[in-house]
Amino acid sequence: xxxxxxxxxxxxxxxxxxxxxxxxxxxxxxxxxxxxxxxxxxxxxxxxxxxxxxxxxxxxxxxxxxxxxxxxxxxxxxxxxxxxxxxxxxxxxxxxxxxxxxxxxxxxxxxxxxxxxxxxxxxxxxxxxxxxxxxx
Numbered sequence: 001x002x003x004x005x006x007x008x009x010x011x012x013x014x015x016x017x018x019x020x021x022x023x024x025x026x027x028x029x030x031x032x033x034x035x036x037x038x039x040x041x042x043x044x045x046x047x048x049x050x051x052x053x054x055x056x057x058x059x060x061x062x063x064x065x066x067x068x069x070x071x072x073x074x075x076x077x078x079x080x081x082x083x084x085x086x087x088x089x090x091x092x093x094x095x096x097x098x099x100x101x102x103x104x105x106x107x108x109x110x111x112x113x114x115x116x117x118x119x120x121x122x123x124x125x126x127x128x129x130x131x132x133x134x135x136x
Contacts, residue, residue, distance in 0.1 A: 032084065
């Protein structure tokens with residue numbers, strides 16, 4: 001193999017990756033069909049009502065979800081829809097099999113944490129009222 005062709009190909013690939021733009025920090029609700037938007041809203045409300053605690057992460061937040069209020073599968077189905085309108089989020093979903101607790105880490109690049117804080121303000125306010133000494 002000609003080393004010059006390999007290098008040129010590597011530069012081309014790296015150049016394309018470097019030029020790819022990150023998705024904007026804005027929800028695109030047009031990514032949904034009408035039925036998907038209705039399902040997304042229902043699942044979002046259910047997930048938010050099920051959050052029992054929030055913890056700071058350097059790039060976002062970790063949400064503890066009450067498994068008696070929503071299931072792991074329900075959260076996963078919300079994530080599947082949410083990623084369509086908000087592709088800038090990084091989702092990490094965990095289930096402690098013994099205890100049944102669900103943890104959702106929602107994070108991303110610079111600006112995502114502030115976006116979450118703004119978009120989920122009603123959740124943060126509800127949790128602060130329930131536990132005034134809790135800090136984000």
